[in-house]
Amino acid sequence: MRSLIRRRKKDVPYDPAPSRLGYRYQRLMLTPGIRTTMRIGVPVLLIAAISASYFAHSENRAALTARIEAAKRGFQERPQFMVQELQITGVAGALASDVADVLPLTFPVSSFELDLEGMRKAAEALEAVKSARVRVGQDGALEVHVSPRVPVALWRDANVLRLIDADGVVSGRVQTRSERLDLPLIAGDGAEQHIAQALALFNGTGPLRDRVRGVVRMGERRWDIVLDRDQRILLPAEGPVAALNRIIALNSAQDMLKRDVVIVDMRNAQRPTLRMSEEASLAMRRGVEIQINNGADE
Amino acid sequence: MGDLYDSQRAMRQMRKAAMQRGVVAVLDVGSSKIACLVLRFDGPERFRDADGVGSMAGQSQFRVIGAATTRSRGVRFGEVDAMQETERAIRTAIQAAQKMADVRVDHVIACLSGARPRSYGLDGTLDVSGGMVTEQDISQVMANCDVPDYGMDREVLHAQPVNFALDHRSGLADPRGQIGNTLTTDMHMLTVDTTAIQNLFYCIKRCDLELAGLASSAYVSGMSSLVEDEQELGAACIDLGGGSTGISIFMKKQMIYADAVRMGGEHVTSDISMGLQIPTATAERIKTFYGGVVATGMDDREMIEIGGDTGDWEHDRRTVSRAELIGIMRPRVEEILEEVRSRLDAAGFEHLPSQQIVLTGGGSQIPGLDGVASKILGQQVRLGRPLRVQGLPQAAIGPAFSSAVGLTLFAANPQDEWWDFEIPADRYPARSLKRAVKWFKDNW
Incomplete structure (x- = not known):
């Protein structure tokens, strides 16, 4: 029979059985949740604690930031990434220097610091620039390709002459009409929104072209063509080009516009109307009176 | 009895929970060793790697992922004798098996070999x-079985419906849905000592484990070591354990009788120890190395050093011939087998159509045992080894592990016992809806 008296540890033969505590500990360690915690949670916690205690000091934080910055700069400022010059293509002269002025650059600069989208927007913000493409090309050159706005007409708005392109966008201004005699002049309220129509009218003038001073938008719905000698052709809102063609036909048949006519009113297609100048109407009336008088004499 | 009925039901629930978790341990608490196997359930046919080999007896749905054996301490005659020692031994086995499996085990299914099992045949x-x-009729007919007075200090360990008969048709495995007048059932009930179960229960609880099932060692070793046709035609499994020898008789794949002889291999060892005046450990070693039960002329000349460390040269240089050793072992083995014979006779084993006897357990490894057993038990004796299950280590495939392996089969698909069927309506609480429905059915 086993002795009931508690023996000293040394005398007890080796017992392979785990102690109750050891057994419980092993079972705890085999529990899935605890195992995951020990495998993932504890290392993560340890790393977090160590790094937190290190970065609790501000000089450590600053040192890390400085180090990162230095590494970043060292990489970005390698010669392969440096931009040395600016190449503007597509335009020349004043516009090119305008574009160069709006790009805030001091060379050399790292290509990581370039805000290409911002530069493109800055270039396109210029009136005379229709679109711009900006890229860092080979050999450290910043290539800016500018497509300028092509003015198709002069637009007079409150005594200011503006250059206007086919989309109706103002692309610059001129001091006098004589600077751009090659462009037609348009005027009137809302004229800039109907550039295509104005240009069609202008191109349709044909033989009258030398005499056209400009086209004027009237009441934001129809056009007048102003000729020299203060002549005016009033065109209808509907089908102005057809009406203009009729006038050109009339003019070539009867030299209508060479006569002393002030206004050719084509607004009513059924009833074209002429207004003569005051002298002409007086002279005509006088001629009629002479004829009447002559008739009375007979 | 109702108490145990409920506790058995609770254990079945626990087993279901363990199945869902997928890990369950089986624990064979024997007198000479405690074996623990950790099983992982992953659904049927999970571990089938090639076509062609079908599932065997349903054991392919689990895999043994941990196995450990430890010398049993504090267990005598298959019953817990010293609680602390047993608890330590269980802890050792469980811990080693858990370590091998690398998974925590919470549910354990245990078997015990002793506790004086007694079989009863009931009919209802x-x-x-x-x-x-x-379904309700089946549970009712089982409830109608007239239960003998088996004593206050005993518990029902197994209560399995063995046979159903409907009118004149007998041998029905599943009478549900059939039409007839009189339903009768034969039930096999196995009772064991309450105290033995309670002690084991307490030991397992002390190890922070939940008991998810309890089985008789004789029954589960029969499940693992009898082949299918033996179970079908009728056979007895003799589990020669360390402290007790289990007997189970199977017929039509049902256990119809179980008993235990309170003698085993340890008695042989103690005989050697006493006969040769040597310590038990040496006696055990000599038994396993040189033991036998049939002496030949060669054995007279084979001398065994039995040693000793007293310092007395004459005493420490003793030798004994193997024939002498066999002369000590044989009477005890014969005594055990005679006792088994008398139990089988009492059970009416000779009336079975087939009288196959299968010897298993650690004691069946004695050389020449089958010859002696066939003289005592009858001609049809063979040595049985447990079924092979997935993942069982090489060290645990011997006949000594037949009850542990049988317990894995028991864990994987237990036979329907009484408490697995629906609760009969009159056992329901007084205000149950089912009870009201039954009253209406009976009285309308």
Whole structure:
């Protein structure tokens, strides 16, 4: 029979059985949740604690930031990434220097610091620039390709002459009409929104072209063509080009516009109307009176 | 009895929970060793790597992922004798198996070999009066079995319906849905000592484990070491353990009788120890190395050093011939087998159509045992080894592990016992809806 008296540890033969505590500990360690915690949670916690205690000091934080910055700069400022010059293509002269002025650059600069989208927007913000493409090309050159706005007409708005392109966008201004005699002049309220129509009218003038001073938008719905000698052709809102063609036909048949006519009113297609100048109407009336008088004499 | 009925039901629930978790341990608490196997359940046919080999007896749905054996301490005659020692031994086995499996085990299914099992054959009758047999009828007919007075200090360990008969048709495995007048059932009930179960229960609880099932060692070793046709035609499994020898008789794949002889291999060892005046450990070693039960002329000349460390040269240089050793072992083995014979006779084993006897357990490894056993038990004796299950280590495939392996089969698919069927309506609480429905059915 086993002795009931508690023996000293040394005398007890080796017992392979785990102690109750050891057994419980092993079972705890085999529990899935605890195992995951020990495998993932504890290392993560340890790393977090160590790094937190290190970065609790501000000089450590600053040192890390400085180090990162230095590494970043060292990489970005390698010669392969440096931009040395600016190449503007597509335009020349004043516009090119305008574009160069709006790009805030001091060379050399790292290509990581370039805000290409911002530069493109800055270039396109210029009136005379229709679109711009900006890229860092080979050999450290910043290539800016500018497509300028092509003015198709002069637009007079409150005594200011503006250059206007086919989309109706103002692309610059001129001091006098004589600077751009090659462009037609348009005027009137809302004229800039109907550039295509104005240009069609202008191109349709044909033989009258030398005499056209400009086209004027009237009441934001129809056009007048102003000729020299203060002549005016009033065109209808509907089908102005057809009406203009009729006038050109009339003019070539009867030299209508060479006569002393002030206004050719084509607004009513059924009833074209002429207004003569005051002298002409007086002279005509006088001629009629002479004829009447002559008739009375007979 | 109702108490145990409920506790058995609770254990079944626990087993279901363990299945869902997928890990369960089986624990064979024997007198000479405690074996623990950790099983992982992953659903059927999970571990089938090639076509062609079908599932064997349903054991392919689990895999043994941990196995450990430790010398049993504090267990005598298959019953817990010293609680602390047993608890330590269980802890050792469980810890080693857990370590091998690398998974925590919370549920354990245990078997015990002793505790004086006693078998009862019960029968019950129910009048179903031309109706269809329902689940409720089956539980009712089992409740109608007249249970003998088996004593206050005993518990029902197994209560399995062995046979159903409907009118004149007998041998029905599943009478549900059939139509007849009288439903009768034969039930096999196995009772064991309450104290033995309670002690084991307490030891397992002290190890922070939940008991998810309890089985008789004789029954589970029969499940693992009898082949299918032996179970079908009738056979007895003799589990020669360390402290007790289990006997189970199977017929039509049902256990119909179980018993235990309170003698085993340890008695042989103690005989050697006493006969040769040597310590038990040496006796055990000599038994396993040189033991036998049939002496030949060669054995007279084979001398065994039995040693000793007293310092007395004459005493420490003793030798004994193997024939002498066999002369000590044989009477005890014969005594055990005679006792088994008398138990089998008492059970009416000779009336079975087939009288196959299978010897298993650690004691069946004695050389020449089958010859002696066939003289005592009858001609049809063979040595049985447990079924092979997935993942069982090489060290645990011997006949000594037949009850541990059988317990894995028991864990994987236990036979339906009484408490697995529906609770009969009159056992329900007084205000149950089912009870009201039954009253209406009976009285309308």
